[in-house]
Amino acid sequence: MLTALSIMLGLAIALGLLLGYAALKFKVDGDPLIAKIDAILPQTQCGQCGYPGCKPYATAIAHGEADINQCPPGGDAGVRALADLLGVEYKPLNGEPKPKSVAFIDENTCIGCTLCIQACPVDAILGAAKHMHTIISSECTGCELCVAPCPVDCISMTPVAETPENWKWKYPTIPIVPVAHQG
């Protein structure tokens, strides 16, 4: 009886210590939920969700202050992924996702005011004061934040064209064959 008791006690102490150690050793820094939500968001940093970026929106979702369907660039798939992650009901997207675009600066018109650089959340614009500016299109997220500040309206959004490189196979469709042919 006493042996059993002491074994159980010993086990309890040992496991308790182990757990305590593990809790310290493998402590997770920051809020893992925010990081998980942020990983789903498309990082366009466009602010269409009403927050100044994806991370603030992720924080708001994690704190229950924002709905999961406020990010148009994430599309329907994004809402579903968030619903899955958070275990909440899916909601239709609030807003319309646009086709992926990148900004384009008409370099003949640009006066080099640097206003667009200050607006770009991902530093995708290259230029210097009074010099021509240009977009590094591989870095541009298509957030459109640079369009409004430009005083000479020389920034336009161009949809990303389909090339043999980024082309995707389409979902198989069954071709409709006229019946007369088969006879």
Next chain:
Amino acid sequence: MNAIIQFTQKLNGIFKFHGGVHPPGNKSSSTQAPIADVTLPALLTLPLRQHVGHLPKVKIQVGEHVLKGQLLAEAEGAVSAAIHAPTSGTIVAIEEAVIPHPSSLPDYCIRLQPDGKDAWVAHTGQDWRNTERSALIQSLTGSGIVGMGGATFPTQIKLRTDGKSNIHTLVINAAECEPYISCDDMLMRERADGIVQGVLIAQHLMSAEKVVIGIEDNKPLAIAAMQEAVKNTDIQVKIVPTLYPSGDARRLVYLLLGQEIAHDKRSTQEGIQVFNVATMLALHRYFDHGEPSISRIVTITGNVAQPQNFEVLFGTPVSHLLAAAGGVGTDTSHYIMGGPMMGFDLPDANVPVTKASNCIIAASPGLFPSAPPAMPCIRCTRCADACPVSLQPQELYWFAKSDNFEKARDYDLFDCIECGACSYVCPSHIPLVQYYRYAKSEIIATDKAKEAADLARERNEARLARIEREKQERAQKHAERAQGAKKAAEKMVAAADSDQAQTGATADEAKKAAIAAAIARAKAQKEAQAATGEAPKNMAAPSASVQQEIADIDARRAAVGLSEADSPAMQDADKQAKIAAAIAKAKAAKAAAQTGHSATSATSAVVDPEKQAKTDPAIARARAAKAAAEASKNVSELAAPQLTTTASADQEKQAKIAAAIARAKAAKAAAEAAKIAATAGNTDDAKE
């Protein structure tokens, strides 16, 4: 029974892989006549994208005359291949044109108009047996040779032996398992010696001990020719049973060597490298004769009058080849590039032949009846029995169909070689491979988007960190300056006294007036210059080109609606205007500093920002903050603790503002300014 078959096969040194199918070969029709040459077409179209990897860099210009074999585009980046002129002629265009690709999309192409002379650029072979290996491989980068079996991977990369992988065995793929295609068959029959020379070069480059050529047993003439050619070498020719898809690299390695390569490994990691026979011939031509990759053998078959193999220059339009093969039947519905199992439909018959094109099939409803409508999957697992990679095609189909991509990936979708054996046996006629291709490209696109998102996140975080750092640096600088300016402040107070008249005018008005004055001054100056006929120094004697440039710039500016006041001739005025503006700013600041002397004037100075706050909080914040900060310079520091507790983003700044103004005995007005600053600041911060 199976065990016995496997045992006898092992005795022959052949190892049968799982699955596989026996589609009708249909090869004999195109092997009746020898390989023929085709006449030069009127125009060659050379897509830049003929290989896996980066696009090459174009080295010629439109209008240039080039010789046969001249470099048109050189390999750029690690994985890339050069492109050479297939014949002599003139470059007529570099433009987008439809390329042979399942997407039917256009891509960059070089258009070459042959001059009919077919004149070679100077070229000689190399003494490859006595040359440094690395030099040989380096020179191969300029050969344009890519895997001719259809994978089009640049050959110089496959031949490069890094320290890690020690290649001991070369496998030469001559199985040619796909129906209809017979180009490798004919190549071996007619050019076996050249192939063997190429194999010897590859063996030398990789210092491989063993070379095995695998040929399917449905090509007896090719086998005989190859066996004859390898007589005095240590190259082995192995005959493998006809079974689709024995031409897949991993299947062939298993067939010939009995070695399975784990799905997450490359064959080179096991010391085995696989090449296509046609690639070997290209190596021979390059090293022994100096000829770059400019042509290949293409099978033209199906619904044509005389199915045959042709030696075709890259860039030749498919329609030209079809005509050479006697023309197509009237009931031709479409054209397939590649074989019927793995090939794709061409967008039209005018696309060019590229390094990857091994076969063109003219399809007709008779040859390729359209598939009956797909029925639901009955879970018969015939597809799984046929799959050479031992996947579960029915599961993959289920996941791909329902867009369950993560599951599809878990079931090793990316190990699928898209051989089509599963679709071939499916009793429900489900186009399985199409689903796999769809799922694969969706997954690849999602992965790319994810990568881009990660990059964007990183860049955004870096930017926010930078802004934060700069803000702190600025705050520190301000603090230092405030300390240093303490003494000077006494003087400023005195000076401000004499400027009392300014207090009535608002800062905005003062600024505007100053700018207007500056512009007026500049105009007067310009007029004076015009009157005296004296041009600004930089306009003394402009050259024609400079004048043209100035005119251009003026035109552009006019186009965007900029006033002439901004023209380059007025740069001086611009500078003056700025100086004037700066002076105005300083005056306004002094005016604000006046708050230290009379509460009424402070109120009048504050009223305006307050009004403005409604229309433009940012400006109001800036102005109020500036005014208050200036005031703080004029007085010795004394904190007002009860005010520093204000909850706001810019606590430090506000504390200073509050303290300064409190000390200036205009507590009421100052508190108001601080409040405006706070509200303006908050709304503005939320906007940022």
